Amino acid sequence: MDEHKENIYSHDVRLEMSDTRLAIEKSCSRLNADEDSSPDTSSPPANGDYSHPVYKEIALANGHINRMSKDELRKKLADLKLDTRGVKDVMKKRLKSHYKKQKLMQTAAEGGPTDTYYDYICVVDFEATCEEDNPAGFLHEIIEFPMVLINTRTLEIVDSFQEYVKPELNPQLSDFCVKLTGITQKMVDEAEPFPSVLEKAVAWLQERELGTKYKYAILTDGAWDMSKFLNIQCRLSRIRYPQFAKKWINIRKSYGNFYKVPRTQTKLSTMLDKLGLKYEGRPHSGLDDSRNIARIALRMLQDGCQLRVNERMHAGQLLSVPSSAPEEGAPPPHNPRSRD
Structure with missing residues (x-):
């Protein structure tokens, strides 16, 4: 998600307040640390x-x-x-x-400590229906479902998935949405509804043996994709929230903690700029955004960041995962059950 997208979808202020409180707590816990003479605990x-x-x-x-x-x-x-x-x-x-x-x-080699976690990281950045001025209570429907797969051993992007999604509550895209995302009315008219697209995404993850042979985690640019868009979409589609997406890496938090910068400097464009990278592709395209987020993640891995899971959903609420929590990957992906 980029700066413009954040402005469109930022009416859920509680998420940012929660993040701010967490940042204050972490800052307070470091007040007595001597950075010049202590190990780097941002990647324990x-x-x-x-x-x-x-x-x-x-x-x-x-x-x-x-x-x-x-x-x-x-x-x-x-x-x-x-x-x-x-x-x-x-x-x-x-x-x-x-x-x-x-x-x-x-x-x-001598049996000492290591700092390896996941075999793969799967970057997800949904695009959703929107208006130039979203009315109160507007329900965003996912219209693009992209995934980009990172191999943490070779530090490469190794695969990608993309499907457009047919919105059902508001099937007609606004002119603003078309211009912003580049997703046309024809693309979504010819697409399948979300439950069918989710089945394809699950099959794609299963074919790559993620959660079975290989340990993996989901990564997003902010909390919105999972806690807001996927949460809303599952309710609209009357399916249960998928287990494999209940925990994820919020790269904005990871970036801020690792490079010790405030949250205001963790927008997609700012992170790329600070790392000396240029955006590649079309801004606001879900797949291109995912690839650029993956490039940031790869640079962070190269710089020594471990990118551990730091957020989760529980009973429909967004919660933070402390760095002291046991390290675990996402479970094997399965199609969620109907809510009926």
């Missing part, structure tokens, strides 16, 4: 144990990196044949993560 070891001597070495290296100038950081990254793009804080994080990864690789 899988067992949460920092007693291994390797973390002392990593902490000392972090202190040295924190004192480097922007030119020194760029030169060191170039010497290591690493990406030199991005603002100073991004380059610092990249260099710290490179050193951390090298040390952990060495200790892993």
Whole structure:
């Protein structure tokens, strides 16, 4: 989701208030931390144990990196044949993560700690019906269902899925919606309704053995896609909310926590810019947005971020998942049951 899309769908203020409270709580918990001499806890070891001597070495290296100038950081990254793009804080994080990864690789061979979670990450960014000025109580229906699959081992986009969806409550798209998304009336008229498209998406995930042979997680740009759009759509389609989508990675939270920036700097266009990346494709296209979100996720993985699940749905409510929670992937995908 991008800045314009956020403005259209931002009438659920409670989500942002919840995020703000969480950010304040996290900030308070770090008040006594000495960043120059402590391990980088934004990506904790899988067992949460920092007693291994390797973390002392990593902490000392972090202190040295924190004192480097922007030119020194760029030169060191170039010497290591690493990406030199991005603002100073991004380059610092990249260099710290490179050193951390090298040390952990060495200790892993000796039975030491590692920091690997999911085999695959599946990026989802729905497009939905909208008006230029959405009336009170407007129910957004999903009209594009895209997924982009990231292999966390090879750090590549390896596959994608896209289906348009026929809206049933408001089958006629507004001129504003067509212009914004590039989705035409003909595209949705010829598409299948949401339950059928969801079945195709589930089959696509199953064919790739996600949740069975491979551990995976869903990733979104903000909380809206799952907590709002999918939630509304399932109610309209009279099907239960799918289990595999009940937990996800909100990349905005992950980006803000990892690079230590405020939530105001975590819009899609801003994240790309701060990482030295350009948007590729057509803005507001669900598939192109998903690919660009995936590019941000790949850069974060390359910089050492673990991208753990940080949000979930419970009894129809959006909740945060603390970083101390046990690490777990999404369950095997199955078609949800009818609500009738």
